[in-house]
Amino acid sequence: MASMRDIKRRRNSIASTQQITKAMKLVSTVKLQKTKARAERSKPYFDKMYEVVTSMLAKSGTIDHPYLKPQASTKKAVILITSNRGLAGGYNSNVIKMITGSDLKREDIVLYTVGNKGKEYFARREYHIAKEYPEVIEHPMLSDAREICTEVLNLYARGEIGEIYVAYTYFKNTVVHEPKLLKLLPVEVASEDIEAARSNSLMNYEPKEEEALDLIIPKYITSILYGALVESVASENGARMQAMDSATSNADEMIDKLTLQYNRARQGSITQELTEIIAGANAIS
Numbered sequence: 001m002a003s004m005r006d007i008k009r010r011r012n013s014i015a016s017t018q019q020i021t022k023a024m025k026l027v028s029t030v031k032l033q034k035t036k037a038r039a040e041r042s043k044p045y046f047d048k049m050y051e052v053v054t055s056m057l058a059k060s061g062t063i064d065h066p067y068l069k070p071q072a073s074t075k076k077a078v079i080l081i082t083s084n085r086g087l088a089g090g091y092n093s094n095v096i097k098m099i100t101g102s103d104l105k106r107e108d109i110v111l112y113t114v115g116n117k118g119k120e121y122f123a124r125r126e127y128h129i130a131k132e133y134p135e136v137i138e139h140p141m142l143s144d145a146r147e148i149c150t151e152v153l154n155l156y157a158r159g160e161i162g163e164i165y166v167a168y169t170y171f172k173n174t175v176v177h178e179p180k181l182l183k184l185l186p187v188e189v190a191s192e193d194i195e196a197a198r199s200n201s202l203m204n205y206e207p208k209e210e211e212a213l214d215l216i217i218p219k220y221i222t223s224i225l226y227g228a229l230v231e232s233v234a235s236e237n238g239a240r241m242q243a244m245d246s247a248t249s250n251a252d253e254m255i256d257k258l259t260l261q262y263n264r265a266r267q268g269s270i271t272q273e274l275t276e277i278i279a280g281a282n283a284i285s
Helices: 004-060 091-100 116-124 142-157 191-200 209-284
Strands: 076-081 109-114 129-132 163-171 177-185
Touching: 004 209, 076 091, 076 116, 076 142, 076 209, 091 116, 091 163, 091 177, 091 209, 109 116, 109 142, 116 129, 142 163, 142 209, 163 209, 177 209
Parallel strands: 076 109, 076 163, 109 129
Antiparallel strands: 163 177
C-alpha cells in the first residue's frame, strides 16, 4: 500500500494537471465560439456557389470539359487538414483514418498537408508528401485556400494527377464532428440536385459554357476548401474542449479516490499509534 506521503504527492500532481486542463478548456471554448461563427458565415457563400455550379451543369447537359471528367493519370492529390497540436481527443486520428481506410492506393496518393499532425503521421510511414502548409491552420484565409487550389489545379490541368480530394472534419455542432473525404475534381454533383436545378434553371452563359466553367469551377473548388479549413478549425476547438472537459472530470474522480485513500491511511496510522500507546501503557502497569 502507498504511503501517505506518496498519496499526497500524487494528489497534488493531479490537482496541478487539472488546473491546466481547466485553462485549456476555457481557451478552447472561447476559440470555438469565434471559429464556429466564422464557419457559419462562410456557409451561405459555399451554398450559393454549389447552386450556381449545379445550375450550370444542368444547363450544360453532357458538356465535355476537363474539370468534369477524370484525367489519364492514376495519381490522386489529397489535401489533408489536421491540427498542429494534440490534446484534441480523436480529432486527428479520425480524419487520418479517412485516407488509410479508403480505397485509394498508397502508391497513388500525393499528399498536401495542412497541419503538422497529419504530416508527421504520413511522413513516418513514407507516404509521398508533395507540399506542407503548417501555418495555414492557425488562421485560415481565403487566400490560403486559393494558393493550395491553384497548386493542385495546375497539376490537374497538366494531367499529372487524375483526381483531387480533401480530407477534413465537418463541423456539425459543438459536440458532433464528422470526418469526411470529399472528391473535388472531377466535379461530382448529386443527380437529384441536377434535376432540381434543371427544372428551375434560368441561366444563360456569356461567354460560352466552356469559358464560364473555366472561371467558376476554380472559385467553386476554392470555396469548398476554404469551408473545409474553417470547419476543421472549429471542429478542432470543439474536440479539444470536450477532451479537456473529460480530462478535468477524470481528475476530479482521481482526486476523490486519492483523498479517500489518504484519509484511510491517516486513520490507520492514528489507530496504529493509539494501539501502540495503549499496549505500552499496559506493559508498564
